[in-house]
Amino acid sequence: MKEDKLGDLSMELSVEVLQLTKELRGKHENVISNQIGRSATSICANIAESKYAHSRADFIAKLEISLKEANETSKWLEMLWKSDYIDEVRYKVLNRKCSTIKFLLVKSVTTAKNNLTKTRERTK
Secondary structure (H helix, E strand, O other): OOOOHHHHHHHHHHHHHHHHHHHHHHOOOOHHHHHHHHHHHHHHHHHHHHOOOOOHHHHHHHHHHHHHHHHHHHHHHHHHHHOOOOOHHHHHHHHHHHHHHHHHHHHHHHHHHHHHHHHHHHOO
16 A cells, blocks of 8 residues: 555644643633644545546646645644643644645655646657
């Protein structure tokens, strides 16, 4: 079976953030827990959708949405840490995963855009 590091890592992050949202709701923190839950799960969902994109442009768009959601998730994590809802260790672990996802997404988007440009140049 083909390795899917980006898909696997985004699933791990989504599951860990969903567990975090349960804890936050137990502390009566609903605003950020709702936001981070949506943004983190959107990363994973859009990466999954990109696998069945109907065009290369659609593939790129799905990955770019995932990148935006990963950036948003990082900001929510930082807010949770700075407001003492999570400790520094947990923040660093989750944010490291999020940063790795962002790095992989940037590489994937760049590669896909370069390939799209090459394809368009060949068809001219």
